[in-house]
Amino acid sequence: MRIGVIGCGTIARAVVEGIVHDGHEITVSERSAHHSSSLAEAYENVQIANNQGVVDASDVLFLGLMAEVAPDVLGALTFREGQVVITFMAGASLEAADALVRPARATAIMMPFPGIAQGGTPVMMYGDPKIVTDIFGTRNSIFPVRDANEMAAYLSAQAVLSPVARMVGDAADWLGDRVSDKDQGEAFLRELVASNLSAIACEPLIEALNAPGGYNLRLRVHMEAQGMTSALKKGLTKMV
Numbered sequence: 001m002r003i004g005v006i007g008c009g010t011i012a013r014a015v016v017e018g019i020v021h022d023g024h025e026i027t028v029s030e031r032s033a034h035h036s037s038s039l040a041e042a043y044e045n046v047q048i049a050n051n052q053g054v055v056d057a058s059d060v061l062f063l064g065l066m067a068e069v070a071p072d073v074l075g076a077l078t079f080r081e082g083q084v085v086i087t088f089m090a091g092a093s094l095e096a097a098d099a100l101v102r103p104a105r106a107t108a109i110m111m112p113f114p115g116i117a118q119g120g121t122p123v124m125m126y127g128d129p130k131i132v133t134d135i136f137g138t139r140n141s142i143f144p145v146r147d148a149n150e151m152a153a154y155l156s157a158q159a160v161l162s163p164v165a166r167m168v169g170d171a172a173d174w175l176g177d178r179v180s181d182k183d184q185g186e187a188f189l190r191e192l193v194a195s196n197l198s199a200i201a202c203e204p205l206i207e208a209l210n211a212p213g214g215y216n217l218r219l220r221v222h223m224e225a226q227g228m229t230s231a232l233k234k235g236l237t238k239m240v
């Protein structure tokens with residue numbers, strides 16, 4: 001495909017790296033010079049253009065802009081009928097994005113994670129799943145949601161990733177003070193959490209770790225007594 005990227009920030013760069021070997025012709029905007037120049041230098045099928053040049057060179061467009069600047073950036077561009085737009089813009093609905101790119105059509109909104117650069121990551125999306133699956137489905141798991149309300153709930157719930165990473169990082173710091181190789185300790189904890197959560201659903205995993213007097217049971221009970229569960233649910237509810 002001829003793919004264009006307007007707004008080449010960290011996430012958009014990861015998206016490009018995740019599909020760059022699939023034979024696409026990719027044009028990235030010069031807006032984020034560090035990311036765009038690095039991609040163009042690393043891959044022969046990536047080129048840089050101004051925003052209108054990206055639009056002109058592409059049949060499929062990714063929008064990696066901040067929602068608050070999108071009206072000004074996109075309003076200055078001329079799109080054409082038949083172009084398909086996939087938006088990564090948190091805080092902007094699919095309908096709002098669609099209105100900004102007419103006569104092109106925004107057919108899907110998706111929220112990529114940094115791991116999309118290597119593949120093997122979940123991709124939640126709302127809208128037409130075909131184009132998203134065609135581009136990203138080979139190496140990633142696509143999770144279509146029913147409507148904008150479900151998308152909002154998924155967006156809130158996915159924020160658990162940051163506190164989980166904080167907890168693993170804090171545990172790694174604690175472990176690093178007690179072992180000879182701190183980096184190995186963090187790598188162990190990251191792989192431990194990732195592999196077990198990907199292999200088994202949460203409740204069966206918790207049950208399997210409920211050995212009486214075991215380390216996992218004791219720490220979980222301690223954390224729950226400190227208000228972990230209620231704090232999490234209150235925080236999620238505030239974001240919906």
